[in-house]
Amino acid sequence: MKEIRRPRIMAALGVIALILLAVVYHLFFSSDKNPQYLTAQVARADLEDAVLASGTLQAFKQVDVGAQVSGQLKSLKVNLGDNVKRDQWLAEIDPVISENTLRQAVANEANLAAQRLATAAQLKQAELGLKRQQQMLPDDATSRQDLEAAQARFDVQRATLASLDAQIRAARIQIETAQASLGYTRISAPMDGEVVAIVTQEGQTVIAQQLAPVILKLAHLDTMTVKAQVSEADVIRIHPGQSAYFTILGDADKRYHGKLRAIEPAPQNFLDMQAGAGGTGSGSSKPNTAVFYNALFEVPNPEHRLRISMTAQVGILLGAAQNVLVIPAAALGPKDKDGAFPVRVLGKDNRVETRKVSTGINNNVKVEVLSGLKEGENVIVGEATDHPEPDAAPSARD
Template sequence: MKQSSRRWRYAVAGLAVVVLLVGLAWRWLVPDERPQYLTAKVERGDLENTVLATGTLQAFKQVDVGAQVSGQLKSLKVKLGDKVEKEQWLAEIDPVISQNALRQTQADEQNLAAQRRATAARLAQAELVFQRQRQMLPHAATSKQDYEAAQAELDVQRATLISLDAQIRAARIQIETAQANLGYTRIVAPMDGEVVAIVTQEGQTVIAQQQAPVILKLADLDTMTVKAQVSEADVMRVHPDQSAYFTVLGEPDKRYYGKLRAIEPAPQNFLDTQNPLGGMGGSSRSNTAVFYNALFEVANPGHRLRISMTAQVSVLLGTARQVLHIPVAALGAKAPDGRYAVRVLGADDKLVTRKVHVGLNNNVKVEVRDGLKFGERVVIGEAADAPDAVSGLGL
């Protein structure tokens, strides 16, 4: 009896397992004929329609402090990172050559002044001689030749005096130039700012024949300029006074806001793409992306922003605050009245089609002005079209 009862229990258990396996096989092997949809909820939040650009940070005011005279950099009065004030002494070029040049011009001017005094004395004597010759000539007390010689000598001395006066004026100009060159050996700050780069070190010789060599760079970091590179596809949509913001790699969650000041009329590589004849080079133009620089400024308290930082810039074309929105993929056909068809999946998985008015559209999400309620599920696609999308959406 016990063996018969045990066989019966084994048979029942085996039959249950078979039924369970058949049920599972039927569930997995026989497709569900009901359609499966990918859905997204109607949410509430802020929307922005923006033009994206990559930019770099620059100081709003930046000056290359150079030398106008040649010579050895005798001393450097500041170091990297120092804050300086306008007219502060920054560096000194060896002044010996400039001092000697000034002494030489002063000596030349003194020599010419002495020559002028001598010429003035000779001129006075020539005037006396000429006056006596003119008085004696009517009485035949002198010859015509002596009279003409006295007149010629008087004219020569007068001309010599005029020439020396001109040479003295030129010498004084040379003195002023030498004094200025001597002053240029003392390099001072042209503005308030911070030393952001030192190009020339103490002991180096600078040559200022063709262009002024740079000693150091000063920048006012209280205000930074953002130079955003806007593509030619988007530049028609941006204009001055539009709001813009950017983030930097070190603070990706902090936004810095400003207003566009200008959009440069020529692309940033305009000079590079010109051929020697002044026209645009065809080969380089066809292979080069075209970007236009949009400029705006932001305050920089604490100087946290630094020169040449990379900025991820967004130019705001439109904003909508705390509005209902859905993915753009949920929009269907557009009706003549401007409304769009949207499929909505109810709590009982019943599919209905609604007509909605939309607002701001940033090509990812779209504002819904009427026709939907917060929390409703809208259809954005068929599960068969994207079998892996459901887990990705978390719906």
């Protein structure tokens, strides 16, 4: 039995040795030494280069409707979301105090008018007395002292009358002010628009001594303004008149288009930065804080689909092209002095050819090819390896 088993063992060992030899040959002698490339095909596509920014939507026309007099908000004539017309009655402040102030001003004017009548009569009497004294003095029928006293009485009454005239003019100004204050208790719409916020409710007391309190906010929503925050690195690349578009979070597939109207010259946190630099503010602005400038443009909103404070993903177009040859930007080599880029092209039998390529629009992802390549050719964007290097980091068990 032992002699029968021995040939079988030797045969098995021979088979194992042949398998090991085949594996060694495959690994060390028959492996493909040609490099493996990652390629991309030259194809036609639409291409655009744009400055991307985040922004918010605002109403093109918006106004805070406030109170110019103090008092209790007696009634609100509109509700949130109502459409109003210019000069429409919106709210009313309790008018009692303003009405009483007007009545008092009218009474003061009447009192001064009565005093003026009395003073005018006294002035007339003083004038007659002065004339008599002047007629009697040449005949020595009166003394110079009596003449001077009559002159003084006349002058005093004339000055009193002038003072009352000035007081009456002041009283009329007070009446006009009281009338205006009474008119301010009736708050009207300064423009056509929609009630987008009600800040003060009926029954609340408003105090308009130092700052006009806001009753409600009106906005004209037929046109919306997009305020895009552009970084300081990109703001030098944009200017008014450029085409811009944005999408909203609720409908990322629909683009809203407009023309860039203006770029604010100071960053959005300019006041905070000045307060911090001057030493009078809180100093919350840090030197390494990112700086953004607001770029503004308008879009129509006839259906009022766009709303205030919506987030907008904005693109400001620097260039665009349709149906042009494009390749990945990773395929470009270092730029030459003549402005061309070397590009490696993978031909038949894995032959690599380097060509000079002229480019157009480059958005750092795709590049427009103006010359040097043909549609359908394959450009090399990188190299692949069959055996990635093992991770050199020590394991947790070491």
